[in-house]
Amino acid sequence: MQSKENINITQLIQKNSAIQQVVSNISNELVARREHKPALCKVFLNEFTKTVETDDYKFDIHVEAKKRLPDIIVNKVRVLEGLSSADDSLIKKYCKKRNIGIVFSGGPAPGGHNVIAGLYDAAKKANPESSVYGFLLGPDGIIENECVELTDDIVNAYRNLGGFGMIKTGRTKIDSKEKMSLSKETCRKLELDALIIVGGDDSNTNAAFLAQEMYKDGVQIIGVPKTIDGDIQVRDAKGTVLCAISFGFHTAALSFANSISNLCTDSSSDVKYWHICKVMGRVASHLALEVALQTHPNITLIGEDLANYVDIRRLEKAKQEGTTDYTAFGMTLRHLSRVICDGIVRRGAVGKNFGVIVIPEGVLEFINEIQVFIIKLNTIIAKYNSTHDTDFHSDFPVLEDKLEYLRRLAKTAREEGTFTIWNTRDDDLFNDVPAFFQEGLLTERDSHGNFQFSQVETDKVLMGLVKDYLKILKEKGRYKIGISRDSFNKTLEKGNLDPLLIGPVLFNNFGEDFLIVKDSITSIKTLNQALIRDEIIREGDKIPGPVEKIYKKSIPSFKTQLHFYGYDGRGNDPSGFDCVYGYNLGLTAFSLIANGATGQMAAIKNLEKAFEKWEPIGIPIAPLMRIEERKGKMELVLEKTIVDVNAPCFNIVKELREKWLGAYPGDDDYRKPGPVRFIEKCEENRPLTFVLNELAKEE
Template sequence: MKSIEKSPLQISRSLYHPKMPKALGGPVVLKEGKATESVADQAAIKELFPNTYGMPLITFEPATEKVAAPAVNVGVILSGGQAPGGHNVISGIFDGIKALNPESKLYGFLGGPSGLVDHKYVELTADIIDEYRNTGGFDIIGSGRTKLEETEQFDKGAEICKELGINAIVIIGGDDSNTNACVLAEYYAQKKTGIQVIGCPKTIDGDLKNEMIETSFGFDTACKVYSELIGNIQRDANSAKKYYHFIRLMGRSASHIALECALQSQPNVCIVSEEVEAKNLTLSDVVEQIVKVIVDRASQGLNFGTILIPEGLIEFIPAMKKLIAELNDLLAHNDDFNALETEDEKRQYVKGLLSPESREVYRDLPKGIARQLTLDRDPHGNVQVSLIETEKLLIEMVAKRLAKLKAAGSYKGKFSAINHFFGYEGRCAIPSNFDANYTYSLGYTAALLISAGKTGYMSSVRNLTAPAEEWIAGGVPITMMMNMERRHGAMKPVIQKALVLLDGAPFKYFASKRETWATTTSFVYPGPIQYYGPAEVCEQPTRTLQLEHNAE
């Protein structure tokens, strides 16, 4: 493989040896725990997954003697959006299968799940693996968003596995990708193909977690990257003392990133989508919350601050959710609407079709946002919510409200706003020590699950607030995380997304502090990720994990 130029940090990181659970440092014995059941809809999930439902939890413990293991050929797939540490999962799989038997081989399917279907692959040798240890990104084999849902895809995958002698496939992905892994495992078990399927929990959004998967990999690194940027902005805001920074953060389905960044940086405002939905707040209610903080700070002569906004906020506002659903129904394949020429004509047309409640919400939106809701649609005719620049929407609405208060004499401050969106900045960062260790351990554990003949399991490493040597490695049946949800008009088995729990320790801690953070300037400046130095600087897990496990 062609050598690539590297920075001094890259060179140094390539020499880092990830820490692992003590049990993985030598021979292991598999211990089975209790049988499992799905989080909901047990009868339906059991019927759909008769071969992989109800399997026991697994842990690996140190063994007294090594047992000879046959060589295995393993295929690995990176699926979905990037997350820091993916390369270390692959490194852990490679080292794990080679430690069990040096004749084992690892194949990478190129471009995500489509590589399995289209038979595009590369053998991952030691020379290739060594170029990517402890690096960010997914560029070793690339990723993709092809869904593995059709039997024709499964059969094409089985063909290439048979041709290459592949015994097992590891799918590294989020909740949807691991749902596909579960379906694939069941199909291959039903057809008696002899192909095992193992999942690994990946997503910076943090919404793939439960009692056995304490966090998804990449969340730690991404949040530290974003928190550094937020801290830098807060230092600037506290220096210039004249700008409010509205910062939108990745996390469409849950607010874990926004909450974690708030815990790390202590902004003046952090909106949590799950709270907005639980309290049935309107967009105007959210605006009023922000306005109140700005007015209160202005009364102290403070006309600056930071406001964190989760990417998926719009979809959690009940009235907006209803409006979007109506628009999706009204405008999908609507020839009359598409025939209209001007934006004003289209706006009036939409108003005439909406319910009274949704019409009022639509009428109050800034024209730019209303345009996005009606014109920028995906191939299925649905609103592309992820494209809505919520931070700009809030800035415009806050500015209008403050202007009215100033005219009434109840606000005497100055308001100047700057908008930001932090997304791709965090997805491919060099992984933190925590993520480097965690992902390598996940990969090594996946190798052990394969060696043990398991399928339909997700690699699990727990006890993550303890030093890495004390982590607990094992496996959890993917069916344990599943429930039935309506997708595209039909009930489908999917892994249940983990949202921010309003009665959970992280949110409760945040709620106890936010009034103080709002009215005072309590900014924390986390700084860049540190890879070398004392453990309290370099090895700390997220504040979310520490609060959830009482490890603060």
């Protein structure tokens, strides 16, 4: 039963419109976003558009793509052109009543709602009687014919907003005859003229196969590139960039960068934590690279750079011995931990026992021994699933069960002397891996058969090795916190001690700005011995208080805070760049449909340049496909794009690593990117990787 006081509060809320506004879920930001109208590419300022096939761009076509996608493999790049007027035949084709479906596939990415808004606006402008259907919960909506006809009210509620809340999303693949048949039936029942699939590499792969299957049915299939990882980038055979990045990348990078910048501020204020920031990027480090440019963290790992690492010293040693050490090619997990330790020790030497490290979630994919484990375990799990009525993870629900199964495989290989994918050496090496990491490597694969790096505590794995090695360096006296000379002088003078007398006894670099306690002084006992040896004190005397205080300040305490940046960034409201990008992609998708295209990816050429140079195009999907390993089998899929370590943007980051490490006295070079905005002029209007690559071309 409500009390009188509660009833009064209820009445107060009901009667007071100002209070209602304060507690409403409609904020000023929300209102402004919904009312904001993204800029249009020049071509869309015209009443109509047409598409023109061009032979300017060629692709290296895989024989398997030619075999399996015969009707769409001949597609060419289509360039959009604007028309202020048109003849009757074009108007009739362009403005006919259409039924168009659209579906989100895979994880959310900022800008997706604007793709729908652009499509919806263009379709309704061409013919108000056209219908746009949003399939609910991803491809399952197509298979099960679960959809909603979009209206002004529905679309207007989500303009310029993040997430995929309008129609939700899912990860199902239409990858079987049954699913394909049900999808075709849905298209027939709704009398769809076209279906737009908004998704990543797997989803656009799906779009290509759907386009082939529905080619004779007359249902047009258009893909739209979506992923915050930034691994959908399209170039022709000559390297000409046709699609520089997928929508959502810019917003996610800015969102992560703003949070990581705040950690840089906190770290340099509290001066006691190393913040370890893992950012999304399963097989490519584009986000980590962009975040590095946005924030200047002290250490940034780029997986593609690690894969190219060559240990020159080991190669030279092997050469002297008349052999070749193939393990010298590529970074090992142990060596990577040493690289991180080196940076931590060097910062410590100038009194900076804090910092920020950025790690891409998929960094382990670029580490030799881990990649071998992943490939072998993927194959073992896929083979088990294909030869049993149940699946691997159901039959072996706990870690010990999984390990026992691997032991049996190794035992079989040892006793029978036959080749098996998992041998005794693999088993021995795997047993040396921490249990939580074993669990991660054996975790259930995603619906596409991919290893789920986000489920593995990459940062914990690396930091475990780092802490172990720092402990060794500390015991050897090689990991110390530098003491400022002024602090040392003041502390000793306050205790009536002579800094010039005691300094050379304590430090191996006395006279420099930051003083490092000698390697040989690793404890109170060794400190006492050093003072006695240099006749500062006598046997049995106590260590002077100021001297002991200085020594204790030099003892490092390595403390970490682990952070993961993924879901927060992909759920962010889109930046101005992604608002405009997404909306124009929706307009492009409709233009391709209106001009009879299928098996094409809606894209914007020249994204890396100023907005007035953007060129909407359609890219044929089939020629982009390659054979890759999925679920233990070789599959025809859209090829992912990893970081180009020869690109100017990467080499600039590489050149500035030493500066950003901050292993020098004084303030660090941290950069403040600011929060994600959608119309403010001070927001970065495109990724900094784009800016640097373009500036380098001008030189």
